[in-house]
Amino acid sequence: MRTRDRVRSGSWMALLGLSALLLMVSVGQARPRKDFTGNEIARAPEKWKARANPLEHDPDALAAGKKLFGLHCAECHGETAEGTRRAPTMRSSDVQEAAPGAIFWVLTNGIVWHGMPVWSKLPEPQRWQLVTYVKSLGLKSNDVH
Numbered sequence: 001m002r003t004r005d006r007v008r009s010g011s012w013m014a015l016l017g018l019s020a021l022l023l024m025v026s027v028g029q030a031r032p033r034k035d036f037t038g039n040e041i042a043r044a045p046e047k048w049k050a051r052a053n054p055l056e057h058d059p060d061a062l063a064a065g066k067k068l069f070g071l072h073c074a075e076c077h078g079e080t081a082e083g084t085r086r087a088p089t090m091r092s093s094d095v096q097e098a099a100p101g102a103i104f105w106v107l108t109n110g111i112v113w114h115g116m117p118v119w120s121k122l123p124e125p126q127r128w129q130l131v132t133y134v135k136s137l138g139l140k141s142n143d144v145h
Helices: 003-030 037-042 059-072 100-109 124-136
Strands: none
Touching: 037 059, 037 100, 059 124
């Protein structure tokens, strides 16, 4: 085989390999986002799980939480909290059945290795407003036991 033919053959092989790699990446991105939230909520320390939401029955907290969710959370979790490729749904049984204090703990500490930021700089009442809103969402219809 002449040198020029080997170079052409090598170029085609490199192009074919690159195409295969791009296809694998695009197929991998089409997969639904793994729901890691339940695992992280379960890791909340018991003293945090035992914390009650002081704003649970406050209608103003619910409205404020919805607004905060739109500002800080919807970009990843979706406008209706159904989840996206970037972040899981907030309507899963893992989230909806979790203790409010456990959700507060996740908000406070984030899940950095999965891309969820630490929200401890938000004032505590705003984090409780977010918990109030998230808990108001209810389960997805296909997630009811």
